[in-house]
Amino acid sequence: MRLTAGTDSRLGATWDGRGTNFALFSANAHKVELCLFDAQGRRELERIELPERTEDVWHGYLNDVSPGQLYGYRVHGPYDPDRGHRFNAHKLLLDPYAKRLNGRLVWSEAHFAYRTGSPREDLSFDRRDNARGMPKVVVVDETVGSGRRETRPGVRWEDTIVYEAHVKGLTQLRDDVPPGLRGTFGGLACPTMIAHLKRLGVTTIELLPVQGFVDDRVLVEKKLVNYWGYNTISFFAPEARYAPDKDNPLDSFRTTVARLHDAGIEVLLDVVYNHTAEGNHLGPTLSFRGIDNASYYWLKPDNPRYYDDFTGCGNSMNLTHPRVLQMVMDSLRYWVEVCHVDGFRFDLATTLARGSNGFDRNSGFFTAIRQDPILAGVKLVAEPWDLGMGGYQVGAFPSQWSEWNDRYRSVMRRYWSGEGSLIGEVSRRMTGSSDMFNRDGRMPRASINHVTVHDGFTLADLFSYERKHNVANGEDNRDGSNDNHSINCGVEGPTDDPKLLGMRRQLRKNQLACLFLAQGVPLLLAGDEVGNSQAGNNNAYCQDNEIGWVGWDGTNTEDDMVEFVGLMTDIRRRFPQLRSRRWLDGRRADGSYGVLWLTPSAAEMTDQDWAFPDGRFLAYVLSPSEPGGSAIFIVLNSGVQEIEFHLPKLPEYQTWKELFDTTKNTVQVATLGCGNPMIAPPRSVLAFSGTTE
Structure with missing residues (x-):
């Protein structure tokens, strides 16, 4: 038959x-x-x-x-x-x-x-x-390639440094990537791209969505596309537009993952299980809606004609339904078992854990993830919010999860844009945000620290534009956030003024320094290391062109901070206390300490010092977390005036060596005595290591 x-x-x-x-x-x-x-x-x-x-x-x-x-x-x-x-x-x-x-x-x-x-x-x-x-x-033959051995990098969470990138945008404009591979999966793993990632010192590349997606009709009619890919319609199929061989995107993707793994680089996927490309009640019927609308989506209980839209995209997937949850779990296992990825960043993750009464820390989704043997060893990162009632859940995810920490992003933007009276919150963000994550056995790696990501200004634009410039998106500049905490340093957009250009570079350098000195897991946006700009567009989701692609023109110019990022990732490796598994405490009863917060005179800070009016200076010592290690002394001055400070007098150390000063182009190798007066230049970050010499 x-x-x-x-x-x-x-x-x-x-x-x-x-x-x-x-x-x-x-x-x-x-x-x-x-x-x-x-x-x-x-x-x-x-x-x-x-x-x-x-x-x-x-x-x-x-x-x-x-x-x-x-x-x-x-x-x-x-x-x-x-x-x-x-x-x-x-x-x-x-x-x-x-x-x-x-x-x-x-x-x-x-x-x-x-x-x-x-x-x-x-x-x-x-x-x-x-x-x-x-x-x-x-119909595919899933046995092809499924039995091959795959050696994963296995990077520990505390050693992880994430690089967020778009498959096409990362290599489309790189001259050292073969033309046939630019903008494809293959381009990610070509030797020159891997060499760049290794120079930066990143351990993990996080890719914007690569699961099959479609371009929204409204964008196509404007001759635009859904460039970022947050419009999924197929949760198992790699997106064919990124495959050099359009007939076999699965093998193209798996080969890229294998080559990145051979270089010691992990691959995380940004996945979108919170909604689909079918939109609201007036959207198209492409898959789930026509198969079983009432099972797949959250519908309004009192009027099921309409959708409960927690995502701002027209619909929300209902993971309380066992078959919908099964599909998501099967999809995650497929990408791990067949494609060998190392983890996931979940877009609008709050939606995935919603129940009839809102966000549920004991949801079926969290329970299924926790007990699954295939997913037990992969990295799980939440974007811990959605647009529904009670959607902001930063710090509320289970212990095996890490979370994007937008509180870090907000306060560091405000601090380096010149706002005062923030040193208390800056101190918490630089030491892992224990006020948010220190519970249920969680560790500092729970905080994914970032200043810029795909959504918003690039680092260069953060200090070049005070207003968004999204006209190219075709929405009369109404889209995108108005709350950017950005400054233009005196001129909106491009300038030839060397003083302004120098100030912008300095502020970028400060943000990068803080990102890698902060406890938690740093996330670097692709292109920020070479001054990539989106011309002030802070919502380039539909710009599959030079606005959205990474521009490498800053390479080998004054905007090139690849070597500086490499220095910072090296310092992060040399000082384990920057990637500690434990939460810090201050002065202990036996006189030891995890962190000492110091005034400019090197005295330990009091409550009055923390309340210093309009304070912009912060200095602290992190004690070594391993026997034989060195302390690191960090100084942040976001003010426009230089500040005199003194190197700490600590019985364990005789001298201090300068690690870097963001106002200098080269590291001054100098041995400095304890108690020596020093100058923190305006808008600067400095770091020193304690020695017994």
Whole structure:
């Protein structure tokens, strides 16, 4: 028999060497049809009703279907938006477990389950077939390459230094990357790019979304694209636009991961499980909405026609449903087991842990992650907020998680832009933010410190623009944050004034120094090391052009801070107390200490000193965390005046050696006596190591 019942045990299309089993979850469907297409995906060859339903999984086995076959689904059921159901069998749908997509989405009115333009809006019904403009799912042979051995770098959390990058944007403008590899997975792992990452001293590259996504219709109509990729439609398939070989994006991605691993560099993926590309109630029907809208999404309890939108993207995935949670977990395991990635950064992670009463620290998602043996050894990073009620949850995630610390970003921007009376909060952020994360056995690595990320100004723009300049996005400059804590140093945008350029470089250098001196895990935005600018655009999500790509023009110029970043990562390795596993304490009963906060005269600070009006000077000593180690003395002066200070007099040390001064281009190798007076130049960071010489 050609068609048999098959099994419900594994969702998706599974080829076993003889034939292919198809299985699709839908709790509310009445019938599921498998649609097979020709090799070009243009002509539907036949429709086959899946013969069996087991625990809401529709399944069937075809013994003549092999890898390379293109397919999609048509799902029959009620079209009743007022009850949360949006089935429309005229719409070809993507398998949520698709491992590879063929073709791209070509926008038309046929992708909407309702009649666009109807006064009844989504309560109307559309009978047009959308298959012609839909990508098709490809049956793949998952055994190819799955048995190969993979040696992971295994970087400890406390040693991690993250480099956030966009696959295309990182290499598109690099002349030393072969033209055929620029902007692709292959470009990430070419020798010159790996050499650059090694010079920086980063251990881990975090990639903006690479799971299959589509360009929003509104952007396409403006001749723009969803460049960042936070518009996922396929949680298992690598995005084909990044593959040099468009016919095999999975192998392209796996090869890149392997080469980065060979260089000792980890790979984290930015994943978007909080929403999908289907948008709100007026959005298209591409997959989940037409398969089982009421199961996959959060719907308003009192009016299920509409979505609970915690994400600002029109819909929110409902991980309290066991099959939706299963899909997310299966997806995460797939990227770890098959693609060998080292961890994940979860976009708007608060949404994933929402229950009927809001964010739940004991949610099924957290429980599933915690007990999963495949995911137990990978790095988990949360963007710990969403846009819903109670969505800001920084510090509230479980102990195995690390979190983006936007409090670090905010206060360090304010401090180096010249705002006073912040030294108390700066001290907490520079020492791991224990006020936020010191609970439930968490360690300083819980805090992912960053000043800039993909969303917002670059580091160069942070000190070149006081206002966003997002006109190119086509939204009349309404999009993007207005709360940037940025300064232009006197001129908005580019300038030839050497004094202003020097000030901007100095402030960038200070931010970089603090980032790598702070306890917690530093995250560096790609391009910040060479002064990359987005021309003041702080929301370049749709700019697949020189605005959004990293510009390397600053390489080998005064804007090139690659060597400085390398110096800072080296200092971070040399002084383990900068990457401590333990929280700091001050002066202990036996006279020892973890951190000493000092006045300019090198006296220990009192409550009155912390309340110094408009204070901008902060100095402290971190004691060594390992036997035989050296203390490090750090001085921050964000003021516009130089400040005299004294090197600490500590019985353990006879002298101090300067490690760096951000106002100098070279390190002055000098041995300085304890108690010596020194000058902290305006807007400067200095560091010294204690010696017994």
